[in-house]
Amino acid sequence: MKRNKITLAGVGLLAASAMALAGCASSGGDSDTDDSGDNGGDASAIITVNGSEPQNPLIPTNTNEVGGGKILDAMFAGLIGYAADGAVFNDVAEEITVEDPQHLTVKIREGLTFTDGEEVTADNFIQAWNYGALASNEQLSSYFFEDIEGFSYDADSELTGLEQVDDYTFTIALNKPASDFAQRLGYSAYYPLPDVAFEDIETFGENPIGNGPYMLDGEGAWQHDVGIDLVTNPDYDGPRTPANGGLSITFYASQDAAYNDLLAGELDVLDAIPDSAFETFESDLGDRAVNQPAAIFQSFTIPDRLEHFGGEEGNLRRQALSMSINREEITDVIFQGTRTPASDFTSPVIDGWSDSLAGAEVLEFNPEKAVELWAQADAISPWSGEFQIAYNADGGHQAWVDATVNSIKNTLGIEASGAPYPTFAEARALITDRTIQTAFRTGWQADYPGLYNFLGPLYATNAGSNDGDYSSEEFDSLLAEGISATDAEEANSLFQQAQEVLLRDLPALPLWYSNVVGGYSETVENVQFGWNSVPLYEQITKVG
Structure with missing residues (x-):
């Protein structure tokens, strides 16, 4: 039987009857993912960026808009991630094997932890996905579990297609072929959750505990309708190790205000130029303007x-x-x-x-x-x-x-x-x-x-x-x-x-x-915008 494997470094994707990762490649030594920690900037500096108030508490399975998604993607690590060009690389996963378009085996890396110290295991994925799939929980991203055996829109039911093999391995059985399912697994709906999340999910959504490159900067880090402050997670062990000290995300009331702050040097990176500046932003910013x-x-x-x-x-x-x-x-x-x-x-x-x-x-x-x-x-x-x-x-x-x-x-x-x-x-x-x-x-x-x-x-x-x-x-x-x-x-x-x-x-x-139309100030370097318009925040460094 042919198999399709997602691997992090040194091994390319194998051709297979399954097309889950067609057109993608292993990141290998790609600077998009694994050498951002050594690019010459101030690794302790906070990067200021724009954002928007999330629609809901920050629960991965109930966030399907960009403002909340940016924050979750910084705070959590999924099984895989996506490089600037959309290529797939492993993050929490050690290996994902696609046996056929309906059966996958996932092996995660050992020794990874959430920011509260709990080890990330296969059960953290299984619990999180089951929570997101339950009809009574009415999660906005429940659709992403529709293809897994046991899913139902009409009543609460367990995802019977998820089976834990050991602490670090689980299998996925789909109720119908989904040949790109492995490629989906970097999306936030598939992030793991720590056990504490299920004690009080709403409280957790206001103060999420993740396993990614960044974490909340203490109590009160999220000021609703104002902004959210993230610092680096010292225990993150993955390909997105930050080259800065954290992110200060401001929820601007208008893009014009954000652009004015960028020009004034009060904002480091902006991913949405206002239409009022379309005619001038490239001359205003020079080679720091982004239009791709x-x-x-x-x-x-x-x-x-x-x-x-x-x-x-x-x-x-x-x-x-x-x-x-x-x-x-x-x-x-x-x-x-x-x-x-x-x-x-x-x-x-x-x-x-x-x-x-x-x-x-x-x-x-x-x-x-x-x-x-x-x-x-x-x-x-x-x-x-x-x-x-x-x-x-x-x-x-x-x-x-x-x-x-x-x-x-x-x-x-x-x-x-x-x-x-x-x-x-x-x-x-x-x-x-x-x-x-x-x-x-x-x-x-x-x-x-x-x-x-x-x-x-x-x-x-x-x-x-x-x-x-x-x-x-x-x-x-x-x-x-x-x-x-x-x-x-x-x-x-x-x-x-x-x-x-x-x-x-x-x-x-x-x-x-x-x-994606954006720009960055003279105070930062190594700014790259990804295939989906979001800057690769972990790569950005402060000048000097």
């Missing part, structure tokens, strides 16, 4: 439950709205070349991406067709009210939302506007509990570098990030076929067919692909 492709997709979602957006009428209106948006003009004028109009639901930086999907013309600006489709919808039920797109005002979205609704208004002759909410957390709370009464901004920063990650979590029936509650048997079937395929080319072809269903139904309206 990243696995980020932007859209907005209109739930079926909203008036005028169910059934055939809703489908016609979604198509009309899509064709009334001049994406080329918005990306040129508003984003100054830092965005690219979308032609699918994924990202050009991911293997298998295609710009020639059937039905992609619905993403092109076509005012005449848009008006025609809107009239067909009116024949079913005349339009009433105002079309709005909700967004978080602290995220720098007003300019593009205003441009988008103006394009809709001018094309269709209807009232359209943005609906701002002060913070990301406030907007997400309404979206998550399904009380929001307008369309709303959505998007995806990939959890791992694979096409499936842009499709399954967002549009599969019952998926944790399926904010519009979309459900299509045809899409689900194609998705299942794709993830079962052991040949990468066949799998990507099926994922492309699944996207053609999405282009017909438009559960979300694709807008554009985002570059």
